[in-house]
Amino acid sequence: MTGPAEFKPATVDLIWERDRGRCAMCGRWLVRMHRGETWSVHHREDRGMGGVKRARKGQVQPRAYLALAANGVLLCGTGTTGCHGDVTDEKVPERLGFSVSRIGIRRPVDVPLKHYLHGWVRLDNDGSYAPADEPDEEEMAA
Numbered sequence: 001m002t003g004p005a006e007f008k009p010a011t012v013d014l015i016w017e018r019d020r021g022r023c024a025m026c027g028r029w030l031v032r033m034h035r036g037e038t039w040s041v042h043h044r045e046d047r048g049m050g051g052v053k054r055a056r057k058g059q060v061q062p063r064a065y066l067a068l069a070a071n072g073v074l075l076c077g078t079g080t081t082g083c084h085g086d087v088t089d090e091k092v093p094e095r096l097g098f099s100v101s102r103i104g105i106r107r108p109v110d111v112p113l114k115h116y117l118h119g120w121v122r123l124d125n126d127g128s129y130a131p132a133d134e135p136d137e138e139e140m141a142a
């Protein structure tokens with residue numbers, strides 16, 4: 001997996017530190033060198049087609065923030081197993097913030113996430129996070 005929306009190693013470092021080497025959903029301890037086997041960095045807002053292919057001249061550039069820290073969380077498993085598989089299969093309620101709609105007006109930095117270690121937080125692109133209010137049903141409907 002390569003391309004403009006893929007997380008750079010320095011960004012993976014930020015995410016790893018922020019999430020303390022644990023699955024952000026279930027808290028399972030991860031082994032750093034086993035990325036792609038027992039854990040992965042989940043894109044909260046999906047890359048979609050545009051994010052996977054390298055943009056050619058004249059094509060719409062993928063959204064740069066897709067590769068930044070607020071859009072990435074450590075999850076156990078891969079796209080088909082563990083917590084990452086559960087998110088991909090939409091078994092995880094949207095209100096928990098692990099999935100951010102591509103067509104919504106809110107971007108990953110705006111959407112609170114229920115983090116295993118940190119509780120309800122907003123993630124920032126510098127690898128930091130700040131406490132956030134748990135979203136209520138009205139917010140979710142907006």
Ligand SMILES: [Zn+2]
Nearest residue numbers: 023026076083
């Ligand atoms: Zn997990």
